[in-house]
Amino acid sequence: MDSFIPLLVIVPIFCAILLNLCHGKDKLVKLLALIFGITLPITPIFVNYGNHFFGGYSPLFLNSSWATNLPSTITNSILFNFHPAITYVFGGMQQIFIFILGILTFFVIFTSLNESKRASGVYTFLIFMGTAAVTAVFLTDDIFHLYIFFEISVMTQVGIILCSNIQRKHETALKYMFLSNIAAPMLLLGIGLLLGLTGNVNISDIIIAIKTGVVTPDNPVLLMAAALILFGWLYGSGLPPFHSIKSAMYSKATPHAAAILQVFTVFIFVSLGIVIIRIFAFISLLRWIIMIISALAMILGISMAITQHDFKRMIGYLAVGELGYVGLGLAIGTIQSITACLFQAVNEILLTGLLFIGVGTILYKTGTTDTNKLGGMLTENPFVAFIFLLTGFAMAGVPPFNAFQSKLLLIQSALNAGFPELGVLMIILSIVTFMTFVKVFYTVYLKPQPENMKIINKKIPQVTVISMVLLLIVCIMLGLFPNIVTNAFSQFAMGLL
Amino acid sequence: MNLYDLVNDKIKQIQSKTENETVSGVSTASYLASELVVIVSILITSILLRKINPILMIMGILVIFAIILTNMPIMPKLRRAQNDSLNNMMFYALITLALLVSMFYWGVKYV
Amino acid sequence: MISVQLASLLTSGMLIIIGLFAALFLDNIFKKIIGISFITEGVNLFIVTLGYKSDGVVPIFLPGMVKDVFVQNSAYPLPAAMVLTSIVIGASTLAVMLALVIILYQKHGTLSASKLLMDDEEMEAGE
Amino acid sequence: MIVYLLMLIIILGSIITLFQRNLLKAAIISGIPGAALALLYQYLLAPDVALTQAIIGTAILPVFLALTVYKTVRMEA
Numbered sequence: 136m137d138s139f140i141p142l143l144v145i146v147p148i149f150c151a152i153l154l155n156l157c158h159g160k161d162k163l164v165k166l167l168a169l170i171f172g173i174t175l176p177i178t179p180i181f182v183n184y185g186n187h188f189f190g191g192y193s194p195l196f197l198n199s200s201w202a203t204n205l206p207s208t209i210t211n212s213i214l215f216n217f218h219p220a221i222t223y224v225f226g227g228m229q230q231i232f233i234f235i236l237g238i239l240t241f242f243v244i245f246t247s248l249n250e251s252k253r254a255s256g257v258y259t260f261l262i263f264m265g266t267a268a269v270t271a272v273f274l275t276d277d278i279f280h281l282y283i284f285f286e287i288s289v290m291t292q293v294g295i296i297l298c299s300n301i302q303r304k305h306e307t308a309l310k311y312m313f314l315s316n317i318a319a320p321m322l323l324l325g326i327g328l329l330l331g332l333t334g335n336v337n338i339s340d341i342i343i344a345i346k347t348g349v350v351t352p353d354n355p356v357l358l359m360a361a362a363l364i365l366f367g368w369l370y371g372s373g374l375p376p377f378h379s380i381k382s383a384m385y386s387k388a389t390p391h392a393a394a395i396l397q398v399f400t401v402f403i404f405v406s407l408g409i410v411i412i413r414i415f416a417f418i419s420l421l422r423w424i425i426m427i428i429s430a431l432a433m434i435l436g437i438s439m440a441i442t443q444h445d446f447k448r449m450i451g452y453l454a455v456g457e458l459g460y461v462g463l464g465l466a467i468g469t470i471q472s473i474t475a476c477l478f479q480a481v482n483e484i485l486l487t488g489l490l491f492i493g494v495g496t497i498l499y500k501t502g503t504t505d506t507n508k509l510g511g512m513l514t515e516n517p518f519v520a521f522i523f524l525l526t527g528f529a530m531a532g533v534p535p536f537n538a539f540q541s542k543l544l545l546i547q548s549a550l551n552a553g554f555p556e557l558g559v560l561m562i563i564l565s566i567v568t569f570m571t572f573v574k575v576f577y578t579v580y581l582k583p584q585p586e587n588m589k590i591i592n593k594k595i596p597q598v599t600v601i602s603m604v605l606l607l608i609v610c611i612m613l614g615l616f617p618n619i620v621t622n623a624f625s626q627f628a629m630g631l632l
Numbered sequence: 633m634n635l636y637d638l639v640n641d642k643i644k645q646i647q648s649k650t651e652n653e654t655v656s657g658v659s660t661a662s663y664l665a666s667e668l669v670v671i672v673s674i675l676i677t678s679i680l681l682r683k684i685n686p687i688l689m690i691m692g693i694l695v696i697f698a699i700i701l702t703n704m705p706i707m708p709k710l711r712r713a714q715n716d717s718l719n720n721m722m723f724y725a726l727i728t729l730a731l732l733v734s735m736f737y738w739g740v741k742y743v
Numbered sequence: 744m745i746s747v748q749l750a751s752l753l754t755s756g757m758l759i760i761i762g763l764f765a766a767l768f769l770d771n772i773f774k775k776i777i778g779i780s781f782i783t784e785g786v787n788l789f790i791v792t793l794g795y796k797s798d799g800v801v802p803i804f805l806p807g808m809v810k811d812v813f814v815q816n817s818a819y820p821l822p823a824a825m826v827l828t829s830i831v832i833g834a835s836t837l838a839v840m841l842a843l844v845i846i847l848y849q850k851h852g853t854l855s856a857s858k859l860l861m862d863d864e865e866m867e868a869g870e
Numbered sequence: 871m872i873v874y875l876l877m878l879i880i881i882l883g884s885i886i887t888l889f890q891r892n893l894l895k896a897a898i899i900s901g902i903p904g905a906a907l908a909l910l911y912q913y914l915l916a917p918d919v920a921l922t923q924a925i926i927g928t929a930i931l932p933v934f935l936a937l938t939v940y941k942t943v944r945m946e947a
Contacts, residue, residue, distance in 0.1 A: 279825050286832045293839060305850070306860050309772075309843040310718045316779040316836060317725055317766060320759075320786040323829060327790040330822060355737060362736040366729050376724040379714045420740050424732070430677045438666040439714060442707060444659070507656075556679040563676070567669045574662055718860045722767055747873050751914060754877040758884060765888050771946050773893050773938065777900055780931065781884050784907060787919075795914045802915065823916035830919070834926050834934075841938040848942040 140187035140225045143233060144271045146178055147171075151263035158256030165248050168259045172244040175266065176237030179230045186276075192220035213347050218337040223274040226630075227623030228477060232402065233270055235481055238609065239398050239488050240266050242602035243391045246492055249596040250391070250499055258298040262395055265291035269402040278326050278410065279336040285322070285371060285407075288399050289315045292384065295396060299389040307387045311380055314370060318377070322367020328360035329414075341414055352417050361415045365424065368411060372404030374462065375431045378455040382439075385451030386504075390495030393447070394488040397454045404458055405480050408465045412473075413631060422466050426557070429462025433564050441571045446579065447504045450494055453530075453571060454487045456564065463557055464545050472548035473628035474621055479541040481620060482613065486530045486538060489606045493523040496595045497579055501588060506575070511584025516595055520580045522603045527576060529610050531569030537613035544621070639664060642705070667707050671700050684742070751792040758785030772847075772856045776840050783833035787826045794819035873913050879906040891946050897935030901928045 150171035157163045188194075195201060195209075196216045209215065240262060247262075248254050268287040275281050289311075296308045330336055332354065333344035344350055350357060368374075373381030381400065385393040408425075415421050436456025443449040461483065464476020496519050497512060498504055513520050529536035532543075542565060549557040613620060643663050678696050681689040703709060713720075745753075758781050765778020795818055802820040804813055844854070851859050883903035890896035904927020911920035 283828055283832070286836070290836070290839065305843050305846050307716070309840060309847065310716070310721065310860060312836065312840045312843065313718060313766065313775070313779065314721060314725060316782065316840075317722065317763070320782045321729065323786050324759075324789060327786065327793060327822070330790065330825075331793040334819075335821070336825070353740065358736040358740055359733065362732040366732055369728065370725075376721070376728040379716055380721055383716050418736075418740060420736065424735065426680065427677070430673070430680075434670060434673045434677070435710070435714070438670045438707070439711070441662045441666045441669075442659075442711060554680070556676050560673055560676050563669065563673060567665060570662075570665055574658055578658060718856060719767070726763065726767070744874070747913070750874060750877055751910065754880055754910075757881050761881070761884050761888070769888065771893075773935075773942070774888055774896065774946075777887060777896065777935065780900075781903075784903075784927070787923075788907065788910070791911055791914050791916050791919055794916065799915055801917055803917075818915035823919045826916070826919050827922055830922050830926055834930055837931060838934055841934055845938055845941045854942055854946070 138187065139182045140185065140223045140274065143178055143182060143274065144267050146174060147263045147267035147270065151260045151267065154256045154263060155260035161254045164254045164256040164259065168244050168248060168254065171263065172241040175240050176234055179233040179237065182225060184226050187223040188220045190220045194218050213343055213349065216343065217335060217340045221280050222276040222337065224276050225274055226627060228627035229273055231481065231620055231623055232273060235484055236266060236270065236398055236402065239484060240395060242606060243395045246391045246495065246599045246602050249598040255298065261291050261294040261298065265295065265395065265399055269399045273402055273406045276338050277336055278329065278338055281410065282323055282326055285403060286319055288403065289319065292396055292399060295392045296384055296388050299387060299392055301387050304387040307383045311384055314377060314380055318367050318370030321363045325360045325363030325367060328356055328363065332356055338410055338413060358418065361418055361421060364411060368407045369428065371407055372458060373400050373455050374428050375435055378432060378436055382448060382451030382455050385454060386445060386448040390447065390491045390498055394491035397487045398484050401458065401480050401484050404461065405477065409631065412465060412468065422468055425462055426466035429459040429466060430560060432456065432462060433459030437564050437567050437571065441567060441574065444506050445504050446506050446575050447494060449571060449575060450490050453568060456568065457483045457487065460545060460561060463561065464548065467549055467552045467554060469548055469552045470625060470628040470632060471544065472552060473631060474624040475541055475544035475548045477624040478617065478621055479545055482537040482541045485606060485610050486526060489526045489603060490530065492599060492603055493519065493526055496599055499595060500590055500592060502591045506578035508585060508588055509579050510582035510588065513580040515590065519595060519600060522607060524576060525607055527569065527572035530572060532565050535611055535614050537610045540614055540617040663707055667705065670706055670710065746797060748792055748795050748797065751788060755785045755789035755792065758788065770855050770857060772844055772854050772859055775856060776837065776844065780833060780837050787829055790822045791826050794822035873910065876906045876910045879903065880910065892944060893939045893946055894936060894944050897932050897939055900935060901932040904928045904931060
C-alpha cells in the first residue's frame with residue numbers, strides 16, 4: 136500500500152511531540168524513548184516501495200480516467216505528466232539510508248539515556264524531530280518541501296547543540312544561525328528562480344520542463360538558480376567555506392549528539408546533491424565545481440584534523456573531510472561512481488557515528504577532550520580501546536570492514552571514468568585519515584598517563600559498549616556482503632542517469 | 633643539528649606566536665604531515681585542469697608551485713585563515729557566493 | 744514608469760543587499776540580526792512577485808465567476824502559498840537568535856559582536 | 871503610484887532602522903518596512919501573505935526585538 140510512506144516522517148514527529156510533552160518525568164521519558172527508538176529502524180522495513188502523492192492527486196498519465204473530460208489543451212501538452220501534489224519517492228536506496236538512520240538514532244538514544252543521569256525529554260524530542268526532518272528531506276520529490284525540512288533540520292541541530300553541557304556552545308550556535316540565515320535564503324532564492332522559470336517546484340516536473348525545451352538550457356536565470364542552490368548545498372553539507380563552523384558544531388555537542396548531527400549532514404548532502412545532479416546535469420561546469428569543492432573539502436578537512444589538539448574537533452574535521460569522498464563520487468557521475476558514493480555515504484555514517492560514541496566514552500571517563508592532558512587510558516578499559524582501534528582500521532579502509540569496499544569501488548570508478556589523479560588523491564588522504572586516527576589513539580590510550588589527570592566516573596555504562604559492538608558488527612556485515620547495499624544503489628544510479 | 637631538530641625549532645618558533653602549548657614529537661609529526669598533504673594534494677588536484685586544456689594545466693601547476701614555495705609553512709597560515717571568528721566565516725561565505733555566481737554566469741561557455 | 748513587477752524585484756534585491764551589508768559591517772549584534780531578517784524578507788518578496796500578473800485578479804475563485812475568464816487573468820497562487828511558511832520560518836529563526844543574544848549578553852555583558860563571539864584561539868590566548 | 875511609494879518606504883525604512891543609535895527605536899522603526907511590505911503583498915495580489923506579513927512584520931517581530939532590548943542594553947555601545 137502506498138499510503139504508508141508518509142508514516143516514515145509522521146512516526147518520528149509523533150514520538151518527538153509525545154517525548155517533549157512528558158519532559159519532566161524521567162522514567163516515562165526513558166521508556167518512551169526506547170520504545171520509539173526501536174520503532175524507527177523497523178518502520179522502513181514494512182513500508183513497501185512506490186510514490187506517495189499527498190492528497191491523492193496522482194499525475195494524469197497515471198490514471199487517465201480523470202483525463203477523459205479534460206480539454207485537449209491539457210491532455211496533449213506537457214501538463215499531462217506534471218505532478219499536481221507533493222510526491223514522496225520511496226525506493227530501495229531510500230529504504231537502506233532510512234534504516235541506517237534508524238539504527239544510529241536508536242543507538243544514540245540508548246547511549247544518551249544511560250550516560251546522562253536525568254533523561255531529558257527535550258533532547259530526545261530534538262533528535263526525533265531532526266530524524267523526521269532529514270527523512271523527509273530524503274524522500275521528497277518537491278524542492279520547496281525539501282527547503283522547509285532543511286530549515287527544520289538546521290533549527291534542530293542548533294537545539295541539539297544547546298542541549299550539551301560544554302561551555303561556549305551559545306557562541307557556536309549563534310554563529311551557525313548567522314551563516315544559516317545567509318545561505319538558506321540564497322537556497323530559497325535559487326528555488327524561487329526555478330519556480331519562476333518552470334512554474335512548478337516538483338523536481339521531476341522541472342526536469343521535464345528543461346528537457347522538453349520549455350526553458351532554454353543556457354538561460355542565464357537557470358545558471359543563476361544552479362549557482363544559488365549549489366551555495367545552499369555547500370552550507371547544508373559543511374563543504375569548504377562552512378567546514379570550520381560545521382566541525383565547531385560537532386565539537387560543541389555531546390559526543391553521541393555529534394554522532395547524530397553528522398548523520399543529518401550526510402543525509403542533507405546526499406539528498407540535495409542528487410537533486411542538483413538530476414536538475415542541472417546538462418551544465419558540464421557543475422561537475423567540475425563539485426569536484427573541486429569536494430577535493431578542497433577533503434584536503435582542508437583532513438589537513439586541519441591532524442593538527443588539532445582537541446580530539447572531538449579532530450573527529451569533527453575528519454567527518455567533514457570524509458564527506459569529500461562522497462562529493463567526488465557524485466561529481467564523477469558514472470553509474471559505478473554514484474553507487475560507490477552512496478555506499479561510501481552509508482559507511483561514513485556508521486563509522487563516524489562509531490568514532491564519536493567511542494570518543495564519548497573517553498569524555499565520560501575523564502571529562503576533558505584536550506589530548507595534551509590525556510593518556511594511559513588503555514589500562515582503564517582495554518575492550519573499548521580494542522573496538523576504537525577496529526573503528527580506526529575500518530575508517531582507513533582495512534579489508535574486512537565496509538569502508539574498504541566503498542573506497543575501492545570509488546577509486547575504481549574514478550580510474551574507469553578517466554580521472555586517475557582523483558584516485559591518487561583519495562589514497563593519499565585515506566592514509567592521512569588513518570594517521571590522524573593513530574594520533575588520537577596514541578595520545579589517548581598509549582601515551583603515559585599524566586599525573587594531574589583524574590578519572591571522574593569509574594565504569595563506562597555497559598550500554599555504550601554494546602552499541603559500539605553492534606555498530607561494528609553492522610560494519611563488518613556490510614564489508615563482507617556489500618551486494619546487499621550496492622545493487623539497490625546501482626539500480627537507483629541507473630534510474631538517475 | 634639534523635633535519636628533525638631544524639624542523640622542530642621552526643615549528644616551535646611558529647607556534648610560539650600562535651598557541652603557547654608544548655611542542656611534542658606528535659605535534660611536530662602532525663604539522664609535517666599536514667604540510668606535506670596540503671602541498672601534494674593541491675598539486676595533484678591541479679592536474680585535473682588537463683581536461684580543460686593541457687597548457688592551462690602546465691601554467692596552473694607552475695603558478696601553484698610558485699605560490700607554495702614563496703610562503704612555505706602553509707599550515708600556520710591555513711590554520712589562521714580558518715579560525716572560528718564570525719566575520720571571517722561570513723567573509724569567506726560571501727566570497728564563495730560571488731565566485732560561484734560569476735563562474736556560472738560567465739564560465740559556462742568555456743568548459 | 745517601470746512595471747510593478749520589475750520595481751518589486753528591484754526592491755527585493757535592495758533588501759537583500761542591505762541585509763548582507765548589515766550582516767557584514769555592523770558590529771552591534773542586535774543590528775546584525777535585524778539586517779539578517781531583511782535578507783529573508785527580501786527573498787520572500789522576490790518569490791511573491793514571481794506570481795504577480797499586471798492588472799490581474801486575486802486568485803480566489805468566487806461562485807459567481809466564469810471559469811475560463813478567471814483562469815485567464817488570475818495571479819499565480821503557488822508562490823503566495825510557499826511564502827506563507829517561509830515568513831513564519833524567518834520569524835522563528837529570528838526568535839531563536841534573539842534568545843541566544845540574551846544569553847550571551849548575560850554572560851559577556853556587551854552587545855558588540857567582536858567581543859561577544861570571541862573564538863577559541865583568542866579566548867585561550869586571552870586567558 | 872502608491873506602489874512605488876510603498877517600495878520606497880520599505881527600502882528607506884530598513885536603512886533608517888540600521889542607523890538608529892537607540893536600539894529600542896530601531897526595534898520599533900523596523901515595524902514600518904514590515905507594514906509597507908504587507909501592503910505591497912496586497913497590491914501583488916497575494917492577500918493571505920499580506921495578512922501573515924501584517925501580523926508578523928508589524929506586530930510580532932518588533933515585540934521580539936523590543937523584548938530583547940529590554941533584556942539587554944538600550945543604547946548602542
